[in-house]
Amino acid sequence: MARLRVLLPLPLAGAYDYRVPAVWAEAPAAGSFVEVPLSGRSMIGVVWDGEADPDLPEKKLRDIRAVLDVPPMTASLRKFVDWVAAYTLNPPGAVLRMAMSAPSALEPPASKAGWRLSAAGQRAKRGEGKLTETRRRVLDAIEPGDVQSAAAISAEAGVSSGVVRGMAEAGLLESALMPAGEAFPAPDLTRPGPLLGGEQQVAAAALRQATAAQAFGVTLLTGVTGSGKTEVYLDAVEECLKLGRQALVLLPEIALSTQWLERFERRFGVPPALWHSELGSRRRRDTWRALAEGRIQVLVGARSALFLPYPDLGLIVVDEEHETAFKQEEGVVYHARDMAVVRARLSQAACVLVSATPSLETLTNAETGRYAALHLPVRHGGASMPAVSLIDQRATPPERGRFLSPPLVEAVHATLAEGQQAMLFLNRRGYAPLTLCRSCGHRMRCPNCSAWLVEHRVRRCLQCHHCGHAEPIPPHCPECHSESSLTPLGPGVERVQEEAELLFPEARRLVMASDTIAGPAAAAEAARAIAAREVDLIIGTQIVAKGWHFPHLTLVGVVDADLGLAGGDLRAAERTVQLLHQVAGRAGRAEAPGRVLLQSWSPEHPVLEALVAGDLDGFMAAEAEARRPGHWPPFGRLAALIVSAEDEREADRVARDLGLSGPAGEGVQVLGPAPAPLALLRGRHRRRLLLKARRDIAVQPLLREWLGRVQIPASVRVQVDVDPVSFL
Structure with missing residues (x-):
């Protein structure tokens, strides 16, 4: 009997062998979606490439139960699943699960009842007989043979649903099954595109x-x-x-x-x-x-x-x-x-x-x-690039308890007076990134993560931006119990909004952060309000850098241009220059010229000098030369192992064992283990190891052999991150 390999959307080692029922005229082709038994339940998988194991005893085989009526998975997608699995060191079934992310789509699509023109309706559409204006609009909205829902007909014709029901009772419309699934209109390729330069x-x-x-x-x-x-x-x-x-x-x-x-x-x-x-x-x-x-x-x-x-x-x-x-x-x-x-x-x-x-x-x-x-x-x-300049906060610091320096405040006033829009950018959500006790110095920390709780004054809570833990702002210090001693330190976007309310009381303000722009509808409304000039001052986090086009925005003020430059992250400078350049690019996109002001305590930093000079290419070239000698990406390969466990000692033991058994040789180096910057995340203790290799060395075989040398208990998780972007 024919045998086939079936890959299931589970984190298993590979595909399982199944038998094609003897009564079937032919075996399903590779890529077919099939229903198969597994451990007393039915599952849907995909007939996978490769030969089944001929030595597997017949008694261990189970029959494929059914072939689903859905287009088979293409060969290119099957190859892609295998490639991603091999590159990221994940089971192919775990990757297949992402390719089967809408399980209900594999079921037969359900048909719904709608309305179409009856024979009498088609005669009336041709002009036979008298009709009211509303019924005429309904007939004009439906082509012969089309089946539409009552809601769609009402919307297209601009009539009430009662008109549609009345036409059905009069025999002008008849019930019919609508096509299964939603219609997706095809793009009109005859429309002329915009005039290009x-x-x-x-x-x-x-x-x-x-x-x-x-x-x-x-x-x-x-x-x-x-x-x-x-x-x-x-x-x-x-x-x-x-x-x-x-x-x-x-x-x-x-x-x-x-x-x-x-x-x-x-x-x-x-x-x-x-x-x-x-x-x-x-x-x-x-x-x-x-x-x-x-x-x-x-x-x-x-x-x-x-x-x-x-x-x-x-x-x-x-x-x-x-x-x-x-x-x-x-x-x-x-x-x-x-x-x-x-x-x-x-x-x-x-x-x-x-x-x-x-x-x-x-x-x-x-x-x-x-x-x-x-x-x-x-x-x-014909729009010009904005002029970028620095505000040295050592020379012109903000007033005590404030975060906007006098030159930036003056520039916003001048921009608003000219009838233009301004933006204040700070890549930090909430009101303040840290809350501490003035009496004993206690810092409000997340119980699940090694991170400070961020105050959100609008919601009156302290929240962790890593695990989502939130708690009310306490009336007294949890450590020394001093009343009203908790003080927010540092600015968040809500605090900038509070300061702007004091400094620019007449300005119509809009905060654009993930807390206030929660989805497509909110984003659309924000864009509409700004374009309609219903907003004078935009205060935003990094989401304002996402390609917006605001033609009347002529001033961008970056509240803390130094944010993101500190720390040992390999890509910190690269990411900061990208973010600030994108934010700066929101200014002066139409006729009126734009300008960008960067507040900084370290104006001599290469990132800020590059932004002022408009020399992004020069900065990236210097960044490349700095990475090349040490074989750091893109001139070398990196892979991270993140060891995590609820028990800190178990995390330390497995990380130590991995560190002792790491690969060695020319062009290969293991760094760590060391506590991750977020050493506690969602209640799990985390340790990191980093495999660094020359560009010509494939890291996947090294990683497989490395992981195979260490016994990892079920309570410990080891996540492999090939080509890491974040080092948290």
């Missing part, structure tokens, strides 16, 4: 050519903020769709991308299909199924959209490729930017990486010729 036209032509080749290749598209990179790569999306292939655009924060989605709809006449964590289960099911059946041509999504079932993927765009939001830190740890390149290669698709501030890894790949490179040197529409 000279450099934009050259770049767009190159991306169209790369897409039309229908072969793998990676292009880095860079350009100053506001140079029109989005419109350029949308030309490549159009080219891909004309070829009948599918396009994927990855955005780092899809919930904050209201303006991007509006731009897409202006270009193609319809909104794109979306994929992100805030989609409801029904929408996820319909999107997954429609994509697998080829009914979605272009999808815009977060990093998990890489694992969706595209029948013919022709283009992947990674916008803001430098963003750390593309790194998945839990479960299967991977970087979506890097995996997008792999998915494109396996799909024979073009890949475009886009950023005004590309990562050093991507820049190096472009400089060495692995990636093609395109650059847009000027802002679109």
Whole structure:
């Protein structure tokens, strides 16, 4: 009897062998979704590639129960699952689970009742008989053969549901089953795109050519903020769709991308299909199924959209490729930017990486010729880049108890007086990052993490931004019990808002932080209010750097430009220069020139000097030269082992054993073990080890052999992070 390998969406060592029932005419093809028994229950898996074990005794085999009526998983996606599993050292089933993230989509789609024109309705539509104006509008809204819901008909015709019911009772409409699943309208490729400038036209032509080749290749598209990179790569999306292939655009924060989605709809006449964590289960099911059946041509999504079932993927765009939001830190740890390149290669698709501030890894790949490179040197529409200057807080410090220096306060006043908008940026949520007792010095700490509790005055609580623990602000110190002795230290965005209320009482203010902009609807409303000039002063955290276009914003003030530069993080300087450059790029994007003021206690820092000089290229070149001698990324390889356990002694023991048995040899070095910067996270004690290797050494075989030498108890978790981005 035929045997097949079936991979299940479980963290198992590999695929299991199953038997094809003798009564079946043929065995299901590789990629088929099948129902199989496992330990007394039924599971859905995928028929996987490779030969079953011929030596497995027949009595140990179980029959495949059913083949599901759903398009099979493509060979390129199966290869991608295996590749990601091997690269990240995860079981293939754990990766497969991400590719089966909408289980209900594998079930037969349910049909719903709707309405269509009856024979009498079609005659009336042709003009036979007399109709009221409302009934005429209903007939005009329905084409013969179309089946629509009552709600859709009412909305399209602008009538009440009672009118629809009345027409059904009159025999003009009849009940019919609607097509299963949601319809996703196709983009209109005949709509003219915006007029592109000279450099934009050259770049767009190159991306169209790369897409039309229908072969793998990676292009880095860079350009100053506001140079029109989005419109350029949308030309490549159009080219891909004309070829009948599918396009994927990855955005780092899809919930904050209201303006991007509006731009897409202006270009193609319809909104794109979306994929992100805030989609409801029904929408996820319909999107997954429609994509697998080829009914979605272009999808815009977060990093998990890489694992969706595209029948013919022709283009992947990674916008803001430098963003750390593309790194998945839990479960299967991977970087979506890097995996997008792999998915494109396996799909024979073009890949475009886009950023005004590309990562050093991507820049190096472009400089060495692995990636093609395109650059847009000027802002679109004749807008100029903002002037950036420093405020040395040693010379002009803020008033006691304040955080905005006199020059910045004066600049905001002047900007508001001119009728323009200003922004104050501080990459710190809440009211204050630390609360301590004036009497005994006790600091309010998270009970689950080695982190301070952040005061949120609006919500009247102290919260941990790592595990989510929250507690009311106590009336007295928990240590010495002194009344009213707890004092907030340092500024958060809420504290800047409080100060702005005192300094600019007439200004209409809006706080843009993850606490206040909780999802797509809130982001859309914020963008609308700012564009409509209902806001004078924007106060925001890092979400204001996410590609917003505010034409009347001419001043950006960075409250603490030094934030993020301290500490031993390898990428601290690179990330800070990227963030501040992106924030600065919000200013002066239209006719009025913009300016940026950076408050700093260390104005001589290379990051700040580079921002003032506008020499991002020079800074990145210096950063590369600093990393090259020590073989630090991108000139070497890193992999982290994070050991965690509820028992601190167990974490220390396993970390010590791993440290003693680490790989050795030329070009290989093990650093640690050492307590992680967040040594306690969500109640688990954490220790880190770092494997550092030359660029030409593959770290995965070293990691597998290393982990195999140490016995790890079930109570201890060892997470492998190949190419770590965060060192917390």
